[in-house]
Amino acid sequence: MANYIQHFAALFTRQKEKARPEQVENYAGGFVFQLDDWARLDRWLVLGADGGTYYATERALTQDNARAVLRCLDADGERAVRRIVEISRSGRAPKNEPAIFALAMAAGHARPEVRKSALAALPEVCRTGTDLFHFARAVEGFRRWGRGLRSAIGAWYQGKSPDELAYQAVKYRQRDGWSHKDLLRLSHPTPVTDEHGAMYRWIVGGMDAVTNEAARGGALDPEKLPAVVRAFEEAKGAPRERLVTLVRENRLTHEMVPTEWKNDPAVWEALLPHMPQTALLRNLGKMTSVGLLAPMSAAARLVASRLTDAERLRRARIHPVSVLSALRVYAQGRGERAQKRENALTWEPVREIVNALDEAFYLAFRSIEPTGKKHLLALDVSASMDGGAIAGIPGLTPRVASAAMAMATARIEPSFSTLAFASAGGAFGPRGVSGVMSLPLSPRQRLDDVLGMVSGLPFGGTDCALPMIWAQKNKVEVDTFVVYTDSETWAGEIHPFQALRDYRQAMGRPAKLVVVGMTSTGFTIADPQDPGMLDVVGFDAAAPQVMADFSRA
Structure with a gap:
C-alpha cells in the first residue's frame, strides 16, 4: 500500500515545505515566519551584522537589515529614531555602532522631519568622540x-561644558579618518564661553595656537584651558615621577599617557x-602583564571588588557581552589574535580576577526575580550557529554565546533542564531521541568552563522542533521552552510550531515558547498568531527580564 501520508498531511509538514501560506524561506532553505520590520530594527540595534552568519555574508545581512530600517523610517521616522535612542541610551546593546549607523540613515532620510529628529538625537546616541567620528x-x-x-555637529560641541569637551578631546582624538579638528572646521561653532573658545583653538591649532594668540594680546589665555588639557600637554615630556603625579592629580586615562610609559x-x-569601568575591563591583561595585578595583591582585590560592583556596572552601562569578552580573553592569557603576532601581549590569569569576571557577567543583566516555572533551555548547536560573531568579537559565535545566555537564566530559575540539539541523524542523545544531546549545565559552574563544553560539541543540521519532540516523547513537564537559535531550521519532518502544538495536546499543558x-536575520520559528510564543533578541541586556515576565504571565 502506498504511504501517501509521507507526502502530504494536515498536522505535520516537512520544514522544507510551507506549513502556512505566510511562511518565508530562510537562508538554509527551510520555511519559517517573517519578523516584522520593528522587530528586525531591534535585532539590528542589539546584534548588528558583524561577520555575517553561516549562510549570509556580512554584506548581504547588512543590506537586508538596512532595508528593514529604511522601511521603519518610511513608516514612522520619529518612532524609529526614538527606538534607536532608547536602545542606545539604555545600554541594552553590546555595541553602539548599529545605532549610530541607523541614526545616520535617518539623518539622510528624504523627509525633513525625520532628518530633523535624527540630528536632534545626535548627542543622545553619539555620547563620545569616537561615536561622533563613527557617525561622521x-x-x-x-x-x-x-x-x-x-x-548638529556644532551643537554636539556647544552642548558640552569646557571640562567635558576637554575630556573628549584628549581621550578620543581620532577615528575612522576623522578628528575633532576636522569636525570643528566643518561645523564652525561659535564659542559660548571663553573657555570653549580656548578649547576650539587648542583642538585646531594645538598649544602653540593658544599661546601665540595670548602673546598677541588676544582674548585667549592658556590658563583658560581645562586642567586635563594642560596636564596632557605637560605629560608629553614629563619624567616618570612627574607623570605619575599628573595622572593622579588630573585623573588622566591611559589614552592620555605617552606610549613609552605604558609598560x-x-x-x-x-x-x-x-x-x-569599560577601560578596566579592556586593560586587565595589560595590568596583569606588567605585574600590577598579581595573586592576592591589593590591586587584584580592588579590581575584583569593582568588577562585582553592580551599581558601577549599571552606571557605566556595561553590557554582558563586554564582560563575557573580557572573561574569554583574560582566562586564556592572551588576546584572540596573539598567536599571529610577534611580541604579542600574554599574561598569567589571576584567579581572583577570573572569578570576579564570572560574577560580573550575571550582574550586568538586569536583576530579575525567579518565576518558579519549569524551563527547558534548548541550545541550537548546528553548524549554522558557528558562523559569524556576536558584536564582532572573535570566537564569540552564536553557538557559544547562547550557552552564556542560558546560564543567565540557569543562575536564577530553580527549576530548569538544558539540552543541545542539531538534527536527527547527528548526535544521539538521552533516551533515544536522535539529534538531542544532554547538556548538564549547573549554576555552580564557572562560565568559561561552560563555554568550553559547548565549543566541543559535534555539529549537525538544524531542526528546531527537536526540543518539543524530545519533551513529549519523554513526558517531561515544561512550562516554558526557551530555544536559542538563528532560526535557520530546515532538517525536520515537522515544523517547530506544530511540534509545540502536539506537545501541548499530548501533555495537557499550555506550554509557552x-x-x-x-543573529540579526529576519526569521523566527515563533508563530506570530500564537500569544504563547515570544521573540526576544539574543544578548539584549533586558532579555532575561522580558522572558521572565512572559513566562510568569
Whole structure:
C-alpha cells in the first residue's frame, strides 16, 4: 500500500515545505515566519551584522537589515529614531555602532522631519568622540554636508561644558579618518564661553595656537584651558615621577599617557584608582602583564571588588557581552589574535580576577526575580550557529554565546533542564531521541568552563522542533521552552510550531515558547498568531527580564 501520508498531511509538514501560506524561506532553505520590520530594527540595534552568519555574508545581512530600517523610517521616522535612542541610551546593546549607523540613515532620510529628529538625537546616541567620528563616516553614505548637519555637529560641541569637551578631546582624538579638528572646521561653532573658545583653538591649532594668540594680546589665555588639557600637554615630556603625579592629580586615562610609559607598573597603579569601568575591563591583561595585578595583591582585590560592583556596572552601562569578552580573553592569557603576532601581549590569569569576571557577567543583566516555572533551555548547536560573531568579537559565535545566555537564566530559575540539539541523524542523545544531546549545565559552574563544553560539541543540521519532540516523547513537564537559535531550521519532518502544538495536546499543558534570536536575520520559528510564543533578541541586556515576565504571565 502506498504511504501517501509521507507526502502530504494536515498536522505535520516537512520544514522544507510551507506549513502556512505566510511562511518565508530562510537562508538554509527551510520555511519559517517573517519578523516584522520593528522587530528586525531591534535585532539590528542589539546584534548588528558583524561577520555575517553561516549562510549570509556580512554584506548581504547588512543590506537586508538596512532595508528593514529604511522601511521603519518610511513608516514612522520619529518612532524609529526614538527606538534607536532608547536602545542606545539604555545600554541594552553590546555595541553602539548599529545605532549610530541607523541614526545616520535617518539623518539622510528624504523627509525633513525625520532628518530633523535624527540630528536632534545626535548627542543622545553619539555620547563620545569616537561615536561622533563613527557617525561622521557613516552619514556621508546617506547625505551631503549641508547646513543642518554642520549645525548638529556644532551643537554636539556647544552642548558640552569646557571640562567635558576637554575630556573628549584628549581621550578620543581620532577615528575612522576623522578628528575633532576636522569636525570643528566643518561645523564652525561659535564659542559660548571663553573657555570653549580656548578649547576650539587648542583642538585646531594645538598649544602653540593658544599661546601665540595670548602673546598677541588676544582674548585667549592658556590658563583658560581645562586642567586635563594642560596636564596632557605637560605629560608629553614629563619624567616618570612627574607623570605619575599628573595622572593622579588630573585623573588622566591611559589614552592620555605617552606610549613609552605604558609598560610601567607605577603608571598603571596611578591610573587604577579612577579608571573607568569599560577601560578596566579592556586593560586587565595589560595590568596583569606588567605585574600590577598579581595573586592576592591589593590591586587584584580592588579590581575584583569593582568588577562585582553592580551599581558601577549599571552606571557605566556595561553590557554582558563586554564582560563575557573580557572573561574569554583574560582566562586564556592572551588576546584572540596573539598567536599571529610577534611580541604579542600574554599574561598569567589571576584567579581572583577570573572569578570576579564570572560574577560580573550575571550582574550586568538586569536583576530579575525567579518565576518558579519549569524551563527547558534548548541550545541550537548546528553548524549554522558557528558562523559569524556576536558584536564582532572573535570566537564569540552564536553557538557559544547562547550557552552564556542560558546560564543567565540557569543562575536564577530553580527549576530548569538544558539540552543541545542539531538534527536527527547527528548526535544521539538521552533516551533515544536522535539529534538531542544532554547538556548538564549547573549554576555552580564557572562560565568559561561552560563555554568550553559547548565549543566541543559535534555539529549537525538544524531542526528546531527537536526540543518539543524530545519533551513529549519523554513526558517531561515544561512550562516554558526557551530555544536559542538563528532560526535557520530546515532538517525536520515537522515544523517547530506544530511540534509545540502536539506537545501541548499530548501533555495537557499550555506550554509557552521563547525564541531567542542569536543573529540579526529576519526569521523566527515563533508563530506570530500564537500569544504563547515570544521573540526576544539574543544578548539584549533586558532579555532575561522580558522572558521572565512572559513566562510568569
